[in-house]
Amino acid sequence: MAQILSGKDVAAAMKERLSADVADLKAKGVRPTLAILRVGEKGDQIAYERGATKRCEGIGVGVRSMTLAEEATQVELLAAIRTLNDDEGVHGVLLLSPLPAHLNLKEAAAALDPEKDVDSATASSLARVFAGEGAGFAPCTAQACLEILRHYDIAVEGKHVGVLGRSLVIGRPVALMLMHEHATPTICHSRSVDAHLITHTCDIVIVAVGRGESIGASYFSEGQVVIDVGTNWNAEAGKLTGDVRFDEVEPLVGAITPVPGGVGAVTTSVLAQHVIQAARRRLG
Amino acid sequence: MAQILSGKDVAAAMKERLSADVADLKAKGVRPTLAILRVGEKGDQIAYERGATKRCEGIGVGVRSMTLAEEATQVELLAAIRTLNDDEGVHGVLLLSPLPAHLNLKEAAAALDPEKDVDSATASSLARVFAGEGAGFAPCTAQACLEILRHYDIAVEGKHVGVLGRSLVIGRPVALMLMHEHATPTICHSRSVDAHLITHTCDIVIVAVGRGESIGASYFSEGQVVIDVGTNWNAEAGKLTGDVRFDEVEPLVGAITPVPGGVGAVTTSVLAQHVIQAARRRLG
Structure with a gap:
């Protein structure tokens, strides 16, 4: 029986800490505020926006929604970004993606003020990671993994961490961020040979391959800490699943995050934290 | 007896290839040109500048040296960088470091035009890696490691590569660059526990710890490919050494770079290559 690493518990602890930070900023006359920029009416983006708004407001971080029509032009999108860059009442900007196919995400992301880039869309943020x-x-999401490890006092210094997946939003950054905290990271991916032999000997395994219940017991060994970043909708079973086959892996390892209620439950708390940090950095 | 991976042979092959590229650019009216910006009269920087100039000119890449006095101000340094940014006859700029203690390298590097940043000084280059x-x-230097592997037809796809050292100029970038070519990288460093057990099972090991002859046989196993990035002056023995104890490791492994005549012999060829690429990118 593994220890269950509850993202909900992590989010609750972060809420307490971040609410105090917000109170502190308010005493200095600053209300940390996030702008969420959405183009079109995609259901999952509306749902994420709703969840992020609720989380932020619960912590005391203001949220402004700016929505452009599905048929907005690139010029209109860039103008909206510039407006938010110039708005002193906005500390962080979240540009929801993917954009409609006729718009250029790279150009839009590059137009964002790096100081307001609270979810790593710009080259400056990549260079920072x-x-x-x-x-x-x-x-x-990458930072949510670190917050979970920190909350449960799981030391990473000197530990061998296997990361399954090399995406720019999770695999690569989480490996580097753990390295900055003195872990020894290995980045495995779809072209790795015998990745399961590598993860088998690691102390901590972060799974972010984006394929529901595709990673089973052969990747793991006794006592390991497993962070499952996957959130995949299984239409047949009518439920959300991780990338890990939980029922098969949980009895084997030392600790594991559930899905739902794991990493995904922490991501919007990290978003709120970044908005607060952006507001603080501006105070200097 | 390991195969000796000769950096000199790699540089000779690159010279042939790059000279043809230069001829091609000249036919289009472009002479690829590097500007080397040096502050003060440090002996090792003068020596590097001399070597880089000789290598570039041998390939047909023009070199302009710009030297500021040791006591130059930050304002003067930034003005020099802006002059080189604006000069259409200059395709690449190499700012030699370290700078004298009163100057701010970060600010100077950030002022460089990313399109002319041929040795990865800017945030844009870091984000690119x-x-x-x-x-x-x-x-x-990181790319020199890849050029050696490519020259000797050593496949990296699917291979487990151990990198010893996590610096921003070599350890981290070489790991990521090999990952982009589908290797599985592990980044070990001074805080790693039992790094030798990890490198022992790798297919390729890149050593960049910056301590002369500090890495011995316990890190390696039969058939491995070893790239030694170290260049350390051993004053007692009056010779240049790598980070690896060559005499101890060479009989054990499958292939190894010597020092001198290994990675260091390729670095300035890569510099010339970047200048040529910068000139080509500008042609579009």
């Missing part, structure tokens, strides 16, 4: 310093912020 | 695309260039 890689170098460990500079403008911008880490991707919220 | 991390993301695998974008403006700027990889660090020359």
Whole structure:
């Protein structure tokens, strides 16, 4: 029986801490505020926006929604980003993606002020994750993994961490961020040979392959800590699943995050935290 | 007896290839040109500048040296960088470091035009290494490791690569660059526990710890490919050494770079290559 690493518990603890930070900022006359920029009416984006708004407001972080029509032009999108960059009442900007196919996400992301880039859309934020310093912020989901480890006092220094998946939003950044905290990271991916032999000997395994219940017991060994980043909708079973076959892996390892209620439950708390940090950095 | 991976042979092959690229650019009216910006009269920087100039000119890449006095101000340094940014006859700029203590390297590097940043000084170049695309260039020494592997037809796809050292100029970028070519990288460093057990099972080991002859046989196993990035002056023995104890490791492994005549012999060829690429990118 593994220890269940509850993202909900992590989010509750973060809420307490972050609410105090907000009170502190309010005493200085600042209300940390996030702008969420959405183009079109995609259901999952509306749902994420609703969840992020609720989480932020629960902590005391203001949220402004700016919505452009599905048929908005690139010029209109860039103008909206510039408006939010210039707005002193906005500390963080979240540009929901993917954008409609006729719009250029790269150009839009590059137009964002790195100081307001609370979910790692700009080159400055990528460079920060890689170098460990500079403008911008880490991707919220990658940082949610670190927040869970921290909350449960799971030391990472000197530990061998296997990361399954090399995406720019989770695999690569989480490996580098753990390295900055002195872990030894290995990045495995779809072209790795015998990745399960590598993860088998790791102390901590972060799974972010994006394929529901595709990673089974052969990847794991006794006592390991497993962080499952996957959130996949299984239409047949009518439920959300992780990338890990939980029922098969949980009896084997030392600790594991559930899905739902794991990493996903922490991501919007990290988003709120970044908005608060952006507001603080501006105070200097 | 290991195969000796000769950096000199790699540089000779690159010279042939790059000279043809230069001829091609000249036919289009472009002479690829590097500007080397040096502050003060440090002996090792003068020596590097001399070596880089000789290598570039041998390939047909023009070199302009710009030297500021040791007591130059930050304002003067930034003005020099802006002059080189604006000069259409200059395709690449190499700012030699470290700078004198009163100058701010970060601010100076950030002032460089990313399109002319041929040795990865800017945030754009760091983001490019991390993301695998974008403006700027990889660090020359890190790319020299890849050029050696390519020259000797050593496949990296699916291979487990152990990197000893996590610096921003070599350890981290070489790990990510090999990952972009589908290797599985592990980044070990001074806080790793039992790094030798990890490297022992790797297919390729890149050593970049910066301590002369500090890495011995316990890190390696039969058939491995070893790339030794170290260049350390052993004053007692009056010779240049790698980070690896060559005499102890060479009989054990499958292939190894010597020091001198290994990675260091390729770095300035990569620099020339980046200048040529910068000139080509500008042609579009």
